[in-house]
Amino acid sequence: MTSSSGRQLLTRESLNVGVRALKRKDRALGQWMERIGTVPLRRQRHQFGALCRAILSQQVAAAAARTIHTRFLATQAPARNPTPQGVLQTTEVALRACGISGRKARYLHALAQAFDDGPLAGVRLSRLDDPEVVARLTEVPGVGVWTAEMFLIFSLGRADVFSVGDLALRTGVQRVVGRNLEASEIEQVAERWSPHRSVASLYLWKIAHY
DSSP: OBOSSOOOBOOHHHHHHHHHHHHHHOHHHHHHHHHHOOOOOOOOOOHHHHHHHHHHHTTSOHHHHHHHHHHHHHHTTTOSSOOHHHHHTSOHHHHHTTTOOHHHHHHHHHHHHHHHTSTTTTOOGGGSOHHHHHHHHTTSTTOOHHHHHHHHHHTSOBSSBOOTTOHHHHHHHHHHHTSOOOHHHHHHHHHTTTTOHHHHHHHHHHHHTO
């Protein structure tokens, strides 16, 4: 669940503020945070490229996704980052030669079309509130709510995002609470961590695999 307004940014400073606030607010989470220590803060600032990579990574093992993404980027050379025009000029045959399925190749073309002269052309996503970003992105085939929420955290750097559709996040919450929870209960727990739910998420991913 994304924040209700949400254009607060996740920076190293706001992450540190969030860590201190969460430790005060939730003792159980705070104990896990102490155990894990500092978490990295990374941003994928090239927005179109971040969404391309998200599509390529869907339902693929991490190592395979990295290989496919590297091959995909090679098709866009000499551009350092993929562009809508470059992707549109790359045939489905060329994309499939990278290991990309026909379905994902069509998703990439749909995304490129949306950014080139479709509903996302000229849209400054960074100026939209979280729910509006999710609504705009999920109109594009191949971009679901989870992908849009990951984009909010890792590309736009929004500070108060929690994705109940993420299995690892759900696992992390249940480890913090110490019991199995329904999705609605997990959302209720995460609500307590607002307005620092992105900070909590960064730790919950670590907690899930600790």
